[in-house]
Amino acid sequence: MELSRGQQRLLFVVVVLALGGLGIFLLGSRHRTATPPPARPSATAAPATSTPASAPATTIGGGGGVNIYQWLPFTQQDLTAASRATVAFAADYENWSYTEPAQAYVAKMNGLVTTNFAASLQNSYATPGVAALRSAQKQISTSSGGIASIRSFGTGSITFVVNIAQRLATTSGTSNSTKQYAVTVVSNATGWQVNDVELAGAGNQ
Template identity: 45%
Template sequence: MELSAGQRKAVFVLIVIVLAGLGFYLFTPIAHGTGRHPSSARSPSPRQTAATGTPAASAPVTTPAPTAAPTAAPGETGPPDIYQWLPFTQAGLDSAAAMVTRFGVAYGTFSYTQSAAAYVAPLRSMASPQLAGQISAAYVTPGVTALRVSQHQVSTGTASILSLRAFGPGSITFVVAVTERITSTNGTSQVSTDYAVTVTGGDTSWLVSDVELASAGNS
């Protein structure tokens, strides 16, 4: 059945709200159970046990009366499946996010002893051939290479997805913070840069096809 203009507007607003909720659920630590665990209840101390005057076993044991399980009101339905309005499944979104995170880690990891081919090798299974070639060319930029070698720079990369920026039938763009922890002749430093990273594909098969500074591209 074709939707009216008002219904289409309502669906669009719902999708926007859903994307914000998905971003919060997928990309915040709280959503993945990193919060503090509740503390266990304390056992009565020996002083408290003695104060009762009788052993705990002498108290009668009562069994709570069973309660009926709550039932749904007539006509009540569960929450809607929001993925019916999106061009990807939940498994597809999870797979794309995992690919982007792995790419960010490899992108921010390098050593002054590596050639361009060695640096790009881990990225080739995650990026399109065109993008891998662009990254390889950027890695050997004369000024950048000279600084990396002269300072003996070694970087360990980490990546964290900040938000979901855009999506289409065959692409999703994430904003990703890539952090480089660099050790060099100058000591240890840490640099974090936000990138807009686009993956293309579908279902659970994705490749990174574009990387830009978040402030400049992939909007």
Template identity: 35%
Template sequence: MNLNDRQRKLLFAGLVVVLAAIGVYLTVAAPEHDHDKADARPSATVTAGPSAPASPPPGIHSTVDPKNFDIYRLLPFSQQDFATAADLAQRFVAAYGTYRYDEDPTAYIGRMSGLVTDDLRGQLEAGASAPGIQDQRRKEQVVAQGGASLDQVRTIENNSIIFLVTGKQQLTRNGTASSDSKQYAVTVSRDGGSLKVYAFAPADAGQAGDTG
């Protein structure tokens, strides 16, 4: 295309205007575009994980004040865990001493299933289902109502607490009422994320210590 001098000057001037406009656009719009992209990126959120229980216990570094002494700062179990363990030991002994001659052994074991470890449940189930025990109870029409009293703490280990618990029974045998009591050593231990009765035995027979 042949252009005269005047047309070439007009074309050049038009190109200068266009290029200037593009330069202004890039200078002003580009930062806004980058800013928009930065705003669109998801921001990283730091979420604190669950705090782990203090182990070993937090201890006491200040001077001991007898009027404000928190013994649980020296123990491997919190006050809440200690109370839970004591409740488990007491409820277990009461449930262990409660049964009827005409009751299915599975119902008897079911009352203790949430209180004990799986291993202890298996042992209790085997004992309760033994033919000799069931035959004797049916023959004498035994009905037993159990209760329990917490006597003392025998041992505190890193993963277990052994309580001395007295089991008390109100018995009816062949229509005759009587009462009985026996003291047990009951071990409550950590079982996964909870506390369960791990073992028990007559108090005078002793108990294994820590289960961990």
């Protein structure tokens, strides 16, 4: 079935709203001892503030409507699983301590990230200059994250725009910040896993 331009726009809005319904359940599934400030959703997306265990089936039009997932390369269950993996990753990505070695930092994300991406994260965490600064300032970071929108998707891949709030304690004091990332999850034999993360403003949007 070919959609009109208006139906295509409506479809995208409905997908974002359905995704917005995943927030509380996913955010509530992983608690941290220190809670960063609430993340700000992007101006063009529904915030992840209320979430059922699974995304509701969404229809368009009257007379019984049409299941939107017939036009998407993933199922309702896929979207729920991909969203859950993304929010869990967001809680671990900026959650670390200066006393924590690279292997331990990455081990927390076992099952959430692909093997190749895990190696990349470990190398980045162990970068000499970054590691030296982390140790010198006795940095301790905690984080939480929420999905703001879907940036793009394809067969077996979804890229979410995610707000990650970080609380960073150092010998100089404590600071809070929120950054927006593009987090790509892919489907494989073990489920949905994060395969890439970058600042949302980097590259093409």
